[in-house]
Amino acid sequence: MRNNKKMNTTKQVDAESDTDNQLGHKGFLRMITLVSTFGGLLFGYDTGVINGALPYMSQADQLNLNSFTEGLVASSLLFGAAFGAIFSGRLADKKGRRKVILYLAILFLVSTLGCTLAQNVPVMVGFRFLLGLAVGGASVTVPTFLAEISPMERRGQIVSQNELMVVTGQLLAYIFNAIIGNTLDGNNHVWRYMLVIATLPAIFLWIGMYIVPESPRWYASKGKMGAALRVLRKVRQEKRAQAEVIQIRESINKESKVVKVTLRNLNEPWIRRILFLGIGIAIVQQITGVNSIMYYGTIILQNAGFSTKAALIGNIANGIISVVATLIGILLLGKFGRRPMLLVGLIGIMLSHLLIGIFSLTLDGTAILPYVVLSLTVLFLGFQQGSIAPVTWLMLSEIFPQKLRGLGMGVCVFCLWITNFLIGLVFPILLDKIGLSTTFFVFFALGLGAFAFVKKYLPETHGRTLEQVEKYFRRAHKNRIVRKAKVNESR
Numbered sequence: 001m002r003n004n005k006k007m008n009t010t011k012q013v014d015a016e017s018d019t020d021n022q023l024g025h026k027g028f029l030r031m032i033t034l035v036s037t038f039g040g041l042l043f044g045y046d047t048g049v050i051n052g053a054l055p056y057m058s059q060a061d062q063l064n065l066n067s068f069t070e071g072l073v074a075s076s077l078l079f080g081a082a083f084g085a086i087f088s089g090r091l092a093d094k095k096g097r098r099k100v101i102l103y104l105a106i107l108f109l110v111s112t113l114g115c116t117l118a119q120n121v122p123v124m125v126g127f128r129f130l131l132g133l134a135v136g137g138a139s140v141t142v143p144t145f146l147a148e149i150s151p152m153e154r155r156g157q158i159v160s161q162n163e164l165m166v167v168t169g170q171l172l173a174y175i176f177n178a179i180i181g182n183t184l185d186g187n188n189h190v191w192r193y194m195l196v197i198a199t200l201p202a203i204f205l206w207i208g209m210y211i212v213p214e215s216p217r218w219y220a221s222k223g224k225m226g227a228a229l230r231v232l233r234k235v236r237q238e239k240r241a242q243a244e245v246i247q248i249r250e251s252i253n254k255e256s257k258v259v260k261v262t263l264r265n266l267n268e269p270w271i272r273r274i275l276f277l278g279i280g281i282a283i284v285q286q287i288t289g290v291n292s293i294m295y296y297g298t299i300i301l302q303n304a305g306f307s308t309k310a311a312l313i314g315n316i317a318n319g320i321i322s323v324v325a326t327l328i329g330i331l332l333l334g335k336f337g338r339r340p341m342l343l344v345g346l347i348g349i350m351l352s353h354l355l356i357g358i359f360s361l362t363l364d365g366t367a368i369l370p371y372v373v374l375s376l377t378v379l380f381l382g383f384q385q386g387s388i389a390p391v392t393w394l395m396l397s398e399i400f401p402q403k404l405r406g407l408g409m410g411v412c413v414f415c416l417w418i419t420n421f422l423i424g425l426v427f428p429i430l431l432d433k434i435g436l437s438t439t440f441f442v443f444f445a446l447g448l449g450a451f452a453f454v455k456k457y458l459p460e461t462h463g464r465t466l467e468q469v470e471k472y473f474r475r476a477h478k479n480r481i482v483r484k485a486k487v488n489e490s491r
Helices: 004-038 038-056 068-096 099-118 122-151 152-183 190-196 200-212 214-220 225-235 238-256 268-288 290-304 306-334 339-364 367-399 400-432 435-459 468-491
Strands: none
Touching: 004 038, 004 122, 004 200, 004 225, 004 339, 038 068, 038 099, 038 122, 038 152, 038 190, 038 306, 068 099, 068 122, 068 214, 068 400, 099 122, 099 190, 099 200, 099 435, 122 152, 122 214, 122 367, 122 400, 152 290, 152 306, 152 367, 190 435, 200 306, 200 367, 214 225, 214 238, 214 306, 225 238, 225 290, 268 400, 268 435, 268 468, 290 306, 290 367, 290 400, 290 435, 306 339, 306 468, 339 367, 339 435, 367 400, 400 435
16 A cells, blocks of 8 residues: 555656646746635635625625624634634645645635525525635645745745735725626626636636645655655755755654644643744734725725725725735845834734724714725735735744644634634624724724734744744743743752
8 A cells, every 4th residue: 555655646746747847946836836826816805705795795685684694694704714724734734735725626616606606694604604614724725835835035925925816816806896796786696796706716726736746845744755855856956955855854853753743732832832923923913903804895985985886996995905015015025024024014004093093083974084994994904915914824834843834823823713703703793883983993902912912922034944943943942941940040
């Protein structure tokens, strides 16, 4: 059986090398990045499309939603995403990153069709939950896969291309929402047309992953060093591929001496610190309130004074700035550290929250308020997507050691999606009960807490290989032990 498995692995890698010969190292890596990040595109489209679909779903002759069921329909995907994140991480460690992305493509397709054909709230919520499993799985597996196949000096830019595809998916959702909403406004099933479009990138992802190789680091973790080297030769120069395999082997040999980490056994103090930081980073991204704008942007603009059609068009501005800011963020990641980018981003989003709250009070009922709110949401998304979002997903993909990467990122992204779920569920209720201005004052207060966490606890990982990041955390733990021992001796 082992020989058969090795033969199958060799055949798969050799078949993939034919494509590499045609494209070259850099071209093949670009192709891998493009295909795999269609998981991010689906992530973005499926989370963004609800923004324009909700007002039409809410109509009495459709799903007849109120503020609670609006939150339930929007957030059921996020609840599913939490479980998709944690289970896909472990599954990716066991079965491989590539195979899990293939599974997710099928789940995206089936659940999208289910949502499109839903006739009532329970069915919609059920399929949105399944869709969330796929979204959460993609949010973990795709960045992990990209981090493991990228060269160190380009890792930030390549992993962040997944975030670019996420916001591109959201922009496409806003554009299609606006086109469909403004041209088919009299059609009772406008929202179904908005949802079904997501089947197309799901099919592309499913087909495309058949020509994408497995992660070399995953091969190495399973003892398949030959397969790992073959993949690296397809995306690196020969000397570098050889050197990287040696480095990966050394890292794995060190990890083999450490007790394997599971959910039941997180007793290694240095690992607990990484998990604490990862969960903190995940929560920081969500308590900024970014997804309240992504999911309820149309409703926010309606509350500010826009009509539904005008709000759908206005949301395109949010989508455009998200894409532009993410492109800028990708460029900045190669030049600046993770910490300063997060801190600057948090200052920007707190300012945006504060101004939305103030102007919603002082300009209430005026004709200018909708345009002020739209401008401030654009400003908010510029800081969020240009710094906070790309840094979040990049750091989650690079702070964990190989043995813990799938599980650790899964746990952190589970916490991210649970936080996202709670905000998505209560946001329309908050708008209904306490109003637009007070809701954004709450987000301002949460932003202060996020800033304090990053300032105090977050280390810098810029300019380090994945193996060097691991060494940093091990060394930092040893240094703390030494300092503690010296303090005890001095007493």
